[in-house]
Amino acid sequence: MRLMTSVVWLAVCCVGIGLAACSDGGGSGDAGTDGGADTDADTDTDGDGGASLEQDWDRDILSTALEVDLVALTATATIAVASSPSTTASFEVQGLTIESVTDPDGEPFLYEIADGAVTVEVPGGGDDPVFVFDYSFLSYSGMTGYMESGVTLIWPYYCGNLFPCHSDPADGLRFSLSVTGFGTEESAVYPEVIEADAPSYQIAWAVGEYSYTSLGTTTNGTELRVWWNPGDEAAALEGTADLVAAFDWFEQTLGPYPFGPVAGSVQVPWFGGGMEHHPYWHVGNFSMSDPYVHIHEAGHGWYGGGVRIECWEDFVLSEGTVTYLTARAFEEAIGPDAAADLWSTYESELDSIVGAETIAAWPDSCGEVDILDDNLFTGAPYYRGAFFYRAVAEQVGVEALDGVLAGFFQEHVGGAALMQDMIDYILAETGFDASALADAWLRSFDVPV
Numbered sequence: 001m002r003l004m005t006s007v008v009w010l011a012v013c014c015v016g017i018g019l020a021a022c023s024d025g026g027g028s029g030d031a032g033t034d035g036g037a038d039t040d041a042d043t044d045t046d047g048d049g050g051a052s053l054e055q056d057w058d059r060d061i062l063s064t065a066l067e068v069d070l071v072a073l074t075a076t077a078t079i080a081v082a083s084s085p086s087t088t089a090s091f092e093v094q095g096l097t098i099e100s101v102t103d104p105d106g107e108p109f110l111y112e113i114a115d116g117a118v119t120v121e122v123p124g125g126g127d128d129p130v131f132v133f134d135y136s137f138l139s140y141s142g143m144t145g146y147m148e149s150g151v152t153l154i155w156p157y158y159c160g161n162l163f164p165c166h167s168d169p170a171d172g173l174r175f176s177l178s179v180t181g182f183g184t185e186e187s188a189v190y191p192e193v194i195e196a197d198a199p200s201y202q203i204a205w206a207v208g209e210y211s212y213t214s215l216g217t218t219t220n221g222t223e224l225r226v227w228w229n230p231g232d233e234a235a236a237l238e239g240t241a242d243l244v245a246a247f248d249w250f251e252q253t254l255g256p257y258p259f260g261p262v263a264g265s266v267q268v269p270w271f272g273g274g275m276e277h278h279p280y281w282h283v284g285n286f287s288m289s290d291p292y293v294h295i296h297e298a299g300h301g302w303y304g305g306g307v308r309i310e311c312w313e314d315f316v317l318s319e320g321t322v323t324y325l326t327a328r329a330f331e332e333a334i335g336p337d338a339a340a341d342l343w344s345t346y347e348s349e350l351d352s353i354v355g356a357e358t359i360a361a362w363p364d365s366c367g368e369v370d371i372l373d374d375n376l377f378t379g380a381p382y383y384r385g386a387f388f389y390r391a392v393a394e395q396v397g398v399e400a401l402d403g404v405l406a407g408f409f410q411e412h413v414g415g416a417a418l419m420q421d422m423i424d425y426i427l428a429e430t431g432f433d434a435s436a437l438a439d440a441w442l443r444s445f446d447v448p449v
Contacts, residue, residue, distance in 0.1 A: 001155065001275050001300075001319065053112045053119040055090040057166065061200075062128060063174040066163055070181035070207070073146075077133045077163045078104070083126055090119045095145055095161030099134040106132075118164060133164050149269045150182070150207035151282065156312065156371050159200040170310045170416035172197030182207045189227050189266050191279050196258040197414045199308050204277035206266050215240055215264070218248040222257050225264035227280075228288065232267060235289040240265055245333035246295045250302060250325070253332075254406045258306045258413055265294050276300030291334070292342065296326045302409050308416040312371040313363040316442060317419040320361070320385010325405065327386065328398075343390075350383040354447055361385065362419055362442035388434075388441035391448070395437075396430040404429050 060082040068075045081089050094116030101109045101120055109131065110121040122129045138161065139146050143153045145161030157167035175194040182188055189212075190205035212227040224244045228236035243265070251257055263279040270284035274297040281297035303325070304318035327346070331339035361380035363369050371377050393401040408417075408425050419442075426434045440448040 001273070001297075001304075053088050053110070053121055055117060055119050056084075056086045056088045057090050057168075059084050059086065059089045061166055061171060061173045063176075064163060064165070064203075065176040066178070066203070068177070068179045068181075068205075070146075070150075070179065072136070072181065073139065074134070074136045075163065077135070078130060079133065079164060080128050080130045083128050085124045087124045088119050088121055089129070089131070090117050091164035092116060092157075092160030092167055093118045093135070093164050095158070096135045096137050096164070098164075099136070100132075102132045102134075104130050104132060116160065131164075135164075137162060143270075150186075151268045152204045152206075153275060153282070154204075155201040155275060156377075157201075165200045167200055169199045169201075169308055169312065172199060172308055172414065172416065174198070175203045177203060177205065179205050179207070185209055189280055191260065194259060194279070196306070197308075198259070198278070198305055202276065202278055202305055204275070204280075204282060206268050206280075206282060208267075208269075210266075212264075213237075216244040218244060218251055220248075220251045220256060221261065222247065222251065223262045223264075225262065226294075227264065227266040229267050229269075229285075232285070232288055236265070236267060238289045239283070239287070239291050239294050242291055242334050243294050243298065246329040247298050249329050249332045250299060253328075253402050254302045254325075255410045255413070257301050259301055263298070263301065265297065276304055278305045292326065292330075295329050295333075296322055299325045299329065302413075303405075306414070307409055307412045310416045310418045311366040311369075312376060313366050313369050314417070314419045315371060315376055316362045316381040316385040316388075317417065317422060319382045320388060320442075321405065321422075323382045323386040324389035327390075328402070346383050346386055349379050350387065350447065353379045353383065354445070357445050360443045360445070362438065364443065366418070384441050388437055391437045391441065392426060392432070392434050395434075396426070396432050400430055401426075 062080040062082055065078040066075060098113060098118055101111045112119050120131055137146060139148050141148055144158040145154060146152050152162060154162050159165035159167050174197060177190050177192060179188045179190055186207050187210050188205055188207045189210060194203065208229055210227045211233065212225050215224040215226060217223045224247055226236045226240045257263065259279040265283045266280050267288050268282040268284060272284040272286040274281060274283040274287060274293045276297050278301045283293050283297065287293040299322040303321040309315060309317050327339055327342050330342050357380050358375050361384040369376055389401065404426055407429060408422060423434050423438055426432060
C-alpha cells in the first residue's frame with residue numbers, strides 16, 4: 001500500500017493516514033458503525049433452540065472460490081479449510097447476511113452467527129471440509145468492502161464485509177473469482193485465480209470503462225499491463241514507463257513473481273495512493289502518473305503478498321521493506337539521480353513524522369495492536385523501515401543486502417514471517433547484528449545521527 005502523506009499530497013484522503021478520515025464506514029443498507037451489518041445476535045439455524053457452538057479460529061483456510069453478482073449484491077463462497085480434530089470452524093461475516101451453509105452436495109451444515117462471526121459445525125478429522133456459503137452483501141460509501149464506485153478494498157480487516165474470511169494477515173489462502181452484473185460499456189478487472197497463498201485482503205476487483213495496453217514482458221516472461229479510465233491514458237503511460245524494468249529487477253534480484261504470468265496497475269476512483277491487490281494492484285486517480293506508486297505496489301508481490309506478515313505489529317516487514325526496495329528499483333531501473341531524489345523525498349517524509357508518533361514503527365508485541373485504532377498505519381513503518389535497511393546496507397554492502405532480501409523471500413514465500421525473523425536472517429547471512437539499528441530506527445521516536 002502506498003501511504004499518502006503531506007509531502008506527496010497535501011490533501012490526504014482514504015488511502016492515506018487513517019481510513020476513517022474519508023469514510024463513515026456506513027453502507028447502503030442497514031449497516032453498523034463498524035462498516036458491517038448487524039450480526040450481534042445469536043442465530044439458531046436448526047429450529048430447535050440449538051446449543052451454542054464454540055468458535056474455532058485456528059482452522060487454516062486453504063482456498064476461497066467467489067461467484068459474485070453485482071446487480072443482486074449476492075454471492076456464493078466455496079471455502080475449503082484444513083482438517084482438524086475440532087468440530088467447528090469460524091469465519092468473519094460482519095457485513096454479510098448468510099442465507100445458507102451447505103456442503104458441495106447441498107447438504108446443510110448447522111451454523112450460528114454471533115458477534116460478527118459465523119461458526120459452522122463440522123465432523124472432526126477426516127478430509128479437508130468444504131463449505132458453500134450463499135449470502136448477500138452491502139455496498140459502501142467508504143473504503144470498507146465493495147464500494148458504490150464499483151471497486152473493492154478490504155484492507156486491513158474488512159474482508160468479512162465481502163466474503164466469509166479470516167482477516168489475520170498470517171493466514172494465507174488461494175482464490176478464484178467470478179464477477180457478473182456490470183454494465184455493457186464496462187469491464188471488470190480482476191484475477192480469475194490466485195494460485196499462490198495470499199492474505200485475505202489481496203483479492204479485489206474494479207469495474208469501469210477501462211482501456212488497457214500491454215507494457216511488455218520481463219526476462220522471466222511476466223507480462224505487465226496498465227488499465228485506465230477514459231481520458232487518463234497519458235497519465236497511465238507516464239506512470240508506468242519504467243514499470244517493466246523495475247519489475248524485471250525485482251524478479252532477477254529477489255526471485256520469481258509468485259502470482260501468475262500477467263500483472264499490472266489498475267486505475268481506481270480514489271484520490272491517490274495504491275493498494276497491493278496482486279496481480280492487478282490498484283492505483284488512485286491522482287497517482288496514475290507517479291512511477292513511485294506503481295513500482296511500490298509492484299514490490300508488494302514479494303513482500304506483503306509473497307511473504308505475509310505474522311501480525312500487524314510486523315507491518316514494517318511489508319511496508320518498510322518495500323519502501324527500501326522501491327528505492328533500489330529506482331536506482332537500477334531508472335537511474336541514480338531518480339533514486340537520490342526519492343531518498344530526499346523519504347527524508348522529508350521522515351522529518352514530518354518525528355514528534356508526531358504515538359507508537360513505535362515496530363511494536364514489541366504480536367497480536368496486541370490494532371493497526372488503525374493504535375495509529376500504526378502512519379508513515380513511520382514505511383520511512384523508518386527504509387532508512388533502517390539503508391543503514392544495514394551501509395554496514396554489509398548494498399549487494400549483500402540484496403542477497404539477504406532475496407534469500408529471505410525465497411525461504412518464506414507463501415508463508416508468514418516476523419520482522420525479528422529478518423533481523424535474525426541478516427545476522428545469519430552476513431554476520432552483522434542489526435538489532436541495535438532496529439532499536440534505533442524502528443523502536444525509537446528519534447532519528448539516529
